[in-house]
Amino acid sequence: MLRRREAVPFAFVAESDRFRSNVTPPPRERLTVPQLVGRGLIGLTVVAGIVGSMVFGMPALDAGNSGGRQHQSEASDGR
Numbered sequence: 001m002l003r004r005r006e007a008v009p010f011a012f013v014a015e016s017d018r019f020r021s022n023v024t025p026p027p028r029e030r031l032t033v034p035q036l037v038g039r040g041l042i043g044l045t046v047v048a049g050i051v052g053s054m055v056f057g058m059p060a061l062d063a064g065n066s067g068g069r070q071h072q073s074e075a076s077d078g079r
Contacts (some may be wrong), residue, residue, distance in 0.1 A: 031039075
């Protein structure tokens with residue numbers, strides 16, 4: 001394997017902490033009213049989907065009685 005013979009200058013790494021650019025980024029664009037309404041509707045749709053899946057999924061996760069019916073076998077009937 002080849003080794004590098006010249007030393008790697010790490011001074012630029014130490015100087016990068018103090019470096020400040022004189023170029024300012026462009027200002028952020030303000031959202032328009034239709035964009036705000038659209039984002040709100042998307043958020044509302046996501047929340048409604050999560051709530052709906054919980055409402056419809058909770059009965060399936062219920063470990064108690066299955067379907068509201070009580071099932072007894074004939075052997076435990078006592079006849």
